[in-house]
Amino acid sequence: MLRFFIILFFITIIPGRAVFGMDLMDSNSSAEEKNFYETIIRESQKYQTSSSALSTYLTPYFNQAIRKNDNALLAIYYCLLADQSFDSEGGRNSFSDKYYLKALDLEKDYNYQNVKAWVKVMYGFYLYRCLKASEALPLLLEGEKGLEDISKDLVLDLTHTYKKLGYFFGTLGDYRTGIKYLELGQQQEGISPKLKAEILDNLGLLTLKSGGDTAQAMKNFEIAQNLALSEKDSLRYAKTLGNQARIYEGMKDYQKALSLLDKDLEISKSLGNNKNTIFALMMRIRLCISMGANREVRQMIKETEYLLEGADDKKTILELEGHKLNLAIQNGDLKQELNARRRIEQLQDSLRFLDGDPVLSQLKFMADKQKYADKLSLAQALIKKKRAETRLWVILSLFVLVLSFFIYNAFRYRSRKRMREYEYQLLNLKYTKAELDKELMSSKSQLEEYMVYLKRNNEQIDLLSSMLDEMGETSAKDRDELKTLLQSHLITDEKWQEFKLLLAKEFPNLLQDIQAKFPDITESNLRVIVLMKMGLNNREVANVLGVTPDAIKKSMQRLKKKLGGQAGILMEYISDKELV
Known part of the structure; x- marks a missing residue:
């Protein structure tokens, strides 16, 4: 029966353990390991400008990872090398691809969920920077899903991880998710003012794009602007000016917007930052068209085309060709119009395979579908x-x-x-x-x-x-x-009297002789003496009289004390089992 209940117990409990997910395959690194990994990631940022300096810094950790078979540390090592290779080469290259694939391939060799999530976000964001959003999407969704099961204090490089997710989802047009991650990123303690300015600037931009609170977007731009000034980050300061111009553009305050863009252009050109210069010029072209200042537009289009020479920014080039098409139509220039239309068609075909608006819209739909x-x-x-x-x-x-x-x-x-x-x-x-x-x-x-x-x-x-x-x-x-x-087995007064008659019949003088030799004994003493003389021990005498052996023992002690010198004679008499 017991075996049956034990079997029944295991039949009910073991499936319950499986249902409740008690046996998880993956865990997270300890807080100490997480801090160790994070220190390496943070310190490596100091060597991002030099591949040899970064390699020198990371080599001891590579040796440690091999020696201790720490594949999580090895995956982090390859990700950092890949990121530096991308930055130093100015884009995707064979080394950056190779290192990231090595990091991803190591996933099966360690169980730290927080490291796996970090690697996927890093690689996904790398593909996003390479204008491969469709390839980045599954990795970043997996990374995001992995983060849901990790407590915040164990998320690796939390601020940068959230920042990357915020930028990616913002680009897809999933502004709510992008804002959520940027908010989480900028709220972390110990974040540097420079990084906070970057996140707040982009947070304001996503708020603006989502049709959210314009006042809140402006507040984020202003805080970011002040932080950029305090850190002497001129490029970020220029970007905040351009983003503030967007707000005034929406308010149709074109003069204020142009004023801010002029400052943005001046700083971007002085820094030699073509990317931000192009961004400011494109926005200025859009404003001038809205104001009807077509002469200025032609000059800015030429300047932008010059800066875009050799660049692969097809999305910006497509927007620029759209402006050229509108100008050709306004001027009745059929040749220019035909050239613009042909160029637009080619660019649209090309963008279908990259990160054009149709692709991003489709990816947003896929992301929403996956999340659902x-x-x-x-x-x-x-x-x-x-x-x-x-x-x-x-x-x-x-x-x-x-x-x-x-x-x-x-x-x-x-x-x-x-x-x-x-x-x-x-x-x-x-x-x-x-x-x-x-x-x-x-x-x-x-x-x-x-x-x-x-x-x-x-x-x-x-x-x-x-x-x-x-x-x-x-x-x-x-x-x-x-x-x-039990009581019926005891020698009661009645039975004692019957027993005395039996003794008197068999031994007429026995009781009288005892009382004569020991005149001081009581009737109770007489019972005990007779029973002992008949061969019963203390316990047996106590049993038949219904008392304890201690009571019999104490009774005999009191009797001996009472008899004094005759006590020895009494004991000899009891020891002699002959009744005659």
Whole structure:
């Protein structure tokens, strides 16, 4: 029966463990390991401008990773090398690809979920920077999903990780998710003012693009601007000016917007930053078209085309060709219009395979679809878990109920069996008592037979006493019956008188001789002396008299003290078992 319940218990509990996800395959690094990895990542930023300097810095950690078989550290090492190779070469190259693929390939060789999520975000963001958003999407979605199961204090390089996710989802047009991650990134303690300015600037831009609170967007730009000034970050300061111009453009305050853009252009050109210069020029072209200043537009288009020579920024070139098409239509220049249309068609075809608006829109749809599928999967898993919990509790309740039923019946069976055994023993004892009384009645003329009777009586008294001790307080009725039977075996005053008559018949002068030799003894002392002389020990005398052995011992001690010098004679008399 016990084996059956153990098997049933495991049948119910083990599936429950599987349902509740108690055996997770992946864990996270310890807080100490996370801090160690993060220190390497943070310190490596100091060597981003030189591949040899970074390699020198990372080599001891590479050796440590090989020596200790720390594949998580090795994956971090390859990611840092890949990122530096991309920055130093100004774009994607064979080394950056090779290092990132090595980092990704190591995923199966370690179980740190927080490192895996970081590697996927790093590689996904790298592909995004290479204008491969469609390839980046699955990696960044996996990284985002992995982060959901990690507590914030164990997320690796948290601020930069959230920043990358914010930029990516913002580019896809998923502004709400982008804003969420940028908000989380800028809220972290210990973030540098320069990084905070960058995040706040982009946070304001996403707020503006999402049609959110313009005042909040302007506030973010202003805070970012002040931080950039304090850090002497001229490029970030220029970008905040351009982003503020967007707000004034939306308010149709074109003069204010142009004023800010002029400052942006001046700083960007002085820094030699073509990318930001092109961004400011494109916005200025858009403003001048809105104002009808077409002469300025032609000059700025030429300047922008010059800066875009050799560049692969097809999206900006497409926008520029759109402006050229509008100017050609306004001027009735059919040749220029035809050239612009042909160029636009070519660029649109090309952008279908890169990160043009149609591709990004499609990727946003795919991301939304994937997130919905994940939420649906999670909801279904929760429903299954709830059902499994309910089923488990029902089974456990039934298990406890059935177990209680069997325990109760087993207890009842044992109690009944014990009661039957007591009843049988009680009947047997009564029968034995009746037999002893019968034997005694038929042999009253023989004192030796009475002594045998006393010996067997003692055995019965011992048995009844042990039964009373075993029974405890379970059955008052049975205890009373046993006590009554026990009492019937004792030498009462009536039985003592009968015994004295038997002694007087067999040995007429015995009792008188004892009282003559020891005149100070009482009737109680006489009983004890006679029973001891007949061969009963202290315990047996105590049994038949219904007292404890200690009581008999103390009674004899008091008698010896009372007799004084005659005590020794008394003990010799008792030791002599001859009654004559």
